[in-house]
Amino acid sequence: MSAPQMLNVQINGEWKQFPKGTRVIEACAQAGSYIPRYCYHPKLTSPGNCRMCLIEMGMPKMGPDRKPELGPDGRPVINWIPRPQISCAQDVAEGMGIRTDSPMAQECRRGVMEFLLINHPLDCPICDQAGECKLQEFSVEYGNGGSRFLEHKVKKPKKVAVGPRVTLDAERCVLCSRCIRFMKEVPQDDVLGFVDRGSYSTIAAHPNRQLDSNYSLNTVDICPVGALTSTDFRFKMRVWFLKETKSFCTSCATGCNTVIGSRQEVVYRQTPRENNEVNSVWMCDYGRLNFHYLHSERRLSRPAVKGEAAAWPAAIAKAAAELRSVPANEVAIIASGSMTNEELWLTKKLASVLNITLHDIVPHIEKGDDLLLSADRNPNTAGAKLLGVSSSKLAEIAQGVESGRIRVLLVLGEDAAGISLAKLKSLVTVGLLPSAATEKASVFLPSAGFAEKRGSMINVKGRLQRLNQAIQPPGEARDDWEILRDLIQAVSGANGVYAIEEVFRQMAEATPALAGLSLSKIGDLGVQLKLE
């Protein structure tokens, strides 16, 4: 690919170069002069309606020979356009001049800022957007201390359930149309629009429709103000108290990059994080909201032997004893495609020290879509395949368990997958929530959810991504890799693995596709692997 054509642009008096096709607003941001904006969103079309990004713009002054006149510095003399121009809908051009902080530009922003606030309810103390609200942010820079508005504000609908997961407060809305454009352009479900006119304009769903798309909560993310709020997150936590942990969604094989918002060991929300190789800046509602089970009242957080609470050392010892209580060919492992690579690697290792050959993961195939939601609801099917834990033996295992040929079963992070467990001699289960596999477990070992641990997974496109720990597992629950490491130690003696980094190192040494990588090298945006 040839290098893009570079254009000379003067921004606030300094000449800089930008590739052809760069938006003026982006060029200014790159040059360190961030231009405030409400309606502009880099992933959507530009309607130019908020008028917050008005700047002073000019083009080279042309001489009689139709060539730019040059000033004493050898640069083109700029003919400034007397009217302010929006910076969100135009690309830079050769010789263009831009002033982002001239009196005209500043006055424009002050004017727009005031207009946006005159009918705004100013209910920041009870608004969920407070702390991440663009009205608040730009008010600091361009707002007035007092209001000149003596009139009654326009009344609009509040607390509107515009969809099952999104609540609208029309009075807070600045009518930037980001939500409308998102629904039209990304999930292509043109369900939102404006009704009424002028200052009474209001966002609404199409008659007889709701904002019920599986992508509806992205409108909440891109809403620059508190107009659209997540019904799930609403009034739960002030956003400035949230600890932000970069992670990714484990609800399907896509692995949308996320930020987990947590406080005091409670996850309050998940929001998408930009990764143009995976999810752009979006994620689906299903994945986003699929974290409440971490804090379920039914969550199991104490090890148990035969249904009775037990201490970890006793439970591990008992589990190890059960796994060795019958010949290896009478033991099987049902693992999970939602386990991390590290856990899968240790699972494989456990199987090999015990000579267990019957192991597989449980597939979870459901309906996907063309956007982000993968039909494969296992986030790490690719990892299980790469590390040799998945096989095509699930049916054989099921048949063996039901016929009584397999007498000891280790279930990792799955329920019993519909298999009748009646004939088992013993069942060792590692998991989070009660299921058929935990109820009948001889030994139950409580483990950690996706937000409670570190580790890596490989998504459907072969991208290696990293989970980061946002919160601690509840009660006595432990990180899965530690449980597996302890089981291996209990059956084969110490192995000197004390940190997850060490697990990754061993795994990477033994796996050519992961050669040279480490957990830290994965980084926040993941690494594309070359898989067969």
Place this chain on the structure above:
Amino acid sequence: MFQNVDREGWSEDIGCYMENGGYEELRKALTMERTAIVNEVKASGLRGRGGAGFPCGVKWGFIKLDEPKPVYLICNADESEPGTFKDRYILHQDPHQLLEGMIISSFALGVHLAYIYIRGEFPTGAKILETAIAEARAKNFLGKNILGSGFDLEIYVHRGAGAYICGEETGLIESLEGKRAYPRIKPPYFPAVLGLYQCPTIVNNVETLCNIKHIVRMGGAEYAKIGKPNNTGTRVLCVSGDVREPGYFELEVGAVTMGELIYDLCGGMKPGRKLKAVIPGGSSAKVLRAGEKYKIKTKQPDGSTGEKEIGIEDIVMDFDSLAAVGSMAGSGGVIVMDDSRDMLWTLNNINEFYAHESCGQCTPCREGSLWMKKITERMLLGGGVERDPAVLKNVADNIAGRTICAFGEACAWPTQSFVAKFKEEFDSRAGKPVPPPMPPEYLPEELIGKEEAHA
């Protein structure tokens, strides 16, 4: 343009039109080269009659002769500017003049599908146009292979739903596409490049398109002799307000001064009344105050430019002169006000219109138009505070020039000009040093009722 309007014995049917030489210019045009017609229009110096006064030939020149995409012509018959009532006469009484102008224009521009976007408040006009189109089709002035020339054209009438903003050409195009009439941003959506269905589109006013027929008849150079240089042709002025005989007047552009228009053509002011102010080009044009003096540049016979001072009566009614005194010829709607008029009331009336008609797409106009209306309304009710005139001006300043379309200027200019030119009238109504208590929006009983209804 108005030769047949209110003419005795005239009817709007095609027979009457053809007996009077109708569609002869179409026959002539069909024998001409397309570029020749465009060149005649350029030579005529015709300026758009919708309000902005953009040279029609220049606009047409944006259309390439070999344009691969379909080219559309839209007749803007969304005549909504308060004080303007010229297009409706043509639509009601001389629809074939418009059709002939449109067919010629379509031929020149390579258009095979043209629309007449007529405001929803003109149901009769729409019916008349439909009838006229059917008549023209029957005579093969429309349809396939028009008069054996090989040129095909269909014209459709599209009725608006009653929004002023649909008169803005890109808003009109959005509306025609079936969307909300939100004006488009320019760049990139210049209609001549990315117009209707993202194809090159020419949007012309009714009166402008009627002129085309006459330009073909006379030739561009001959047409340009009417009126004044850069202000060619005739103009229909619609005079309303406090004159004895309001009405429409078709005049050579620049043939009369404001004084002649008011005192000679309209019979002067009502008995015992004096001229107070004139809005010369539809309600959005800046107001002119009686007694004001304007310095305008004049060309001396020796070629040098001088300056002379003129009063409101001396303003020549053409595009350039009205621009020189800080207003505009606009849509030709001349609103005359006498000394019985309360300027605050008048401005509030105008503000009410613009607050109601703002489409709401972009921030300054959406919020500012209603704010200005609320201020003038409060002042009118006796609640004016000292800073109100200054706030009004500043709000208007924050709208003009910062919006997507010209509606921003349209709603800001009246306030800017009224507050500046009738300062004492506004100041005298803005006497309170502190804001008076606001009247409650709801009585306590109503609020309780609302709560209960909600629960």
